[in-house]
Amino acid sequence: MSLPTIDAVRAKRLIDDGAVLVDIREADERAREHVPGTRHHALSKLSTIDTAGAKAVIFHCRSGARTAANAARLAGAAGCDAYVLEGGIDAWKKAGLPVTTDTRQPIEIMRQVQITAGSLVVLGVALGIWIAPAFLALSAFVGAGLVFAGVSGWCGMARLLGLMPWNRAVKAALG
DSSP: OOOOEEOHHHHHHHHHTTOEEEEOSOHHHHHHEEOTTOEEOOGGGOSOOOOTTOSEEEEEOSSSHHHHHTHHHHHHHHSSEEEEETTHHHHHHHTTOOOEEOTTSOOOHHHHHHHHHHHHHHHHHHHHHHTOGGGHHHHHHHHHHHHHHHHHSOOHHHHHHHTSHHHHHHHHHHO
């Protein structure tokens, strides 16, 4: 099952007429940037949504890909007419619609993982070339960790980064 998509301008009109905009991104993604007045229901914890009598629910993520890929689950949680915001919050911003940004919040954990993993791979290769070939094992270890994370859905690096002081403050603020 797929949900119909709706562009940002039409979505704003529906919201002004009583529709509910639901952000399905994780809390760390939402902390840095979100559409004012949205309800937050992280996809990882989504079951049902109290629509409070709204005629429609519009789901959004960052780009629209996550909402489109989970359309059947989202439709089941809505209990009323439901749409996917085409292009997600990125399209909302391109349309010139309001977004609340808090640059004091860290970038989302998965981007932190990408930066850290990429840096460790480059470091391992550079050290392996210029210092000793044994340093290539660092790149292999990181690569194996990424494969494991993709297969299992559990990322040790994300867990470790989540314990860092700059990310603990976000968790405390979000409850």
